[in-house]
Amino acid sequence: MGEKGVKFDKWGYQVKTFSDKCISAINDFYDQVLNYGRKRSIILEAPVHDGSCVLANTLAAYFSSSTHPSEALSFIQSAKSHYDESTDYEKAIFDAVSCLISEDRDDDDALQLHFKLLSAFPRDLLSLKRAQILCFYMGQPNPSLDLVQQVLRENEEEAYIHGMLSFPLLELGRMEDAERAARKALEINEHDVWAQHCLCHVLQYECRFPEAVQFMEECSPSWSSCSSFMYTHNWWHVALCYLEGHSPVVKVLDVYDHCIMKELDKDDATRPEVYLNALGLLLRLHIRGEISLFEDRLKNLAELLTDKALWYLEWQLDLLMLWALTSRNKLSDAQELLEGLKLRVSKMNDKKQKLMQRGVSLAEAVYEYGRGNDEHALQLLGLDFNACDYKVIGASDEQLDVFNEVWYSLLLNTGQATKVIEVIERRFESRDGVPFLWRLLEKGYLMMGREEAVRAADKANHLESAYFR
Incomplete structure (x- = not known):
């Protein structure tokens, strides 16, 4: 304990509080966030133990901002009322977080405040994580790398x-x-x-x-102690490895049933996080023509997705829901979801609108793809589409790649064999071990009547038998 009323958090920075329980809840929150734990709500206990602690209220506001904005506003107002008596560390966090969770936030401003915060307090890994999450949703991996390199020496x-x-x-x-x-x-x-x-x-x-x-x-x-997202997302990766490595589809089915959807049996499961990973897997199965074993599962999931409480939480989830709803012929729900996305973008400032226009165009294309309107969907995506340019929907390259696969399928379905051959051959310069891509290349060659189809088929056969025996 330092001067009266000041304690130190786990990074060694000063926090104005008399309460050991308050600082303990803050430290527990750090660990829960950094290891994707399912008890991140522990931070709500911190202001209970000390309602005047600026750091406790600020972090509680950050935690509540996405799901309970009115509570977040109350926490941030409480923090603001004690701002002048807080430590420099707490002030820096309040400035960064209050900018981040404001309704009309400027992402660039929020990011710069985090750079400034970490320059002064480089051991604060929670703020680093928060800033990297911001970069993720901005679709900006370069500043995310800059942030961690800025503080690497101290950590x-x-x-x-x-x-x-x-x-x-x-x-x-x-x-x-x-x-x-x-x-x-x-x-x-x-x-x-x-x-x-x-x-x-x-x-x-x-x-x-x-x-x-x-x-x-x-x-x-x-x-076992991970959040619904991290638990099901890690299993999603496992299922994708089975799928891309041409393992029997029943192995994918087993992961889907027992390691992704089974998460919903837990009392504290977070449904949108589970659905995100379930849908991402189902769409890949659909593209590969392997959806037959999962038809009932997709139908049941589409029914659940008509719950509007699930809408507009994550752009990536909204896009996947558009596909599921349209493919199950729930067109009125899908149309309402799509129009709602457009409306939300129209209310953003000019800079944000311009950035999110990519998300809107991808949403429109997915809607048309789900309806079977391949020509229109391809027109919306264009002939130079690259899903990695759409990071603003809040998705990793691996998550985005399913939309590349949609595009490849659209090209083949609309007779654009030359383009398919061009893009997949270019893709093989960096990643040539996925059997499914060789099968697509084989189809492209066959459509063009080119003898290279035999080579592509041989390569696909070799890979399909090589990974999981």
Whole structure:
């Protein structure tokens, strides 16, 4: 304990409070966020123990902002009323968070405030995580990397820093560096769930599917305390490795039933987070012509998605719901969801509107794709589409890639074989170990009457028999 009424959080920074329980709840919140725990609501206990603590109220406001905005406003007002008596550290966090959760926030301003905060308080890994999440939803991996590199020297031995380094590296295509960072994180803490996830990303991208599955299944006992998102997302990666590695589809079915949707049996499960991963998997199965075993599951899920409480929480989820609703012929619901997305964008400031126009065009294309209007969907996406340009919907490259697969399918379905061949051959310059892409290339060659179709088929056959025997 320092001067009267001042305690230190786990980073060693001063917090104005008399309450040991308040600072304990704050520290517990740090750990829950950084390891994607399901008890992040622990932060709501901090202002109960000390209603005048600025840090407690600010972090409670941040936690509540996405689901209970009125409560968040109350917390932020309480923090503001005690701002003058708080420490410099608390003031910096209040400034950054209040900008971040304001209704008319400017993302660039919020990001710069986090850069400033971390320059003064580089050991605050929660603020680093918060800033990286902001970068993720801005679709900006470069500043995310800059942020972690800015504070890396002060945190070399910290448990979470290297996993936080790994993710922007892999999003920037620096897979060797990303793998090295993830493995260093796991040397410090083998149960670092985010680092496990990052290493899986690398293994999956490099088409090391059996290695990725074995690694993740060995890690899976450490996921029991994870949030619904992280638990089901890690299993989504496992299912994708089975799918991309041409494992029997029943293995994918088993993961879907027992490791993704089973999460909903838990009393504290978060439905939208589960549905996001379930839908992302179902769409890939649909594209691959493997949806037949899952038809009843998709039908049941589409029924649940008519619940408007699920809408407009995440752009990526909204897009996947549009596909599910249209493909199950729930067109009125899908139309309402799409028009609602457009309306929300129309109310944004000019800068944000321009940025999110990509999200709107992708939503329109997915809507038409789900209805079977391939020509119109392709027209909306264009002939130079690249899903990685759509990071603003809040999705990783791996999550976005399903929309590339939609595009490939649209090209084939509309007779654009030359374009399919061009883009997939270019894709193989960096990633040529996915059997499904070789099958698409084979179709393109066959449509053009080119003898290279035999080579593509042979390559697909070889890969399909090589991964999971």
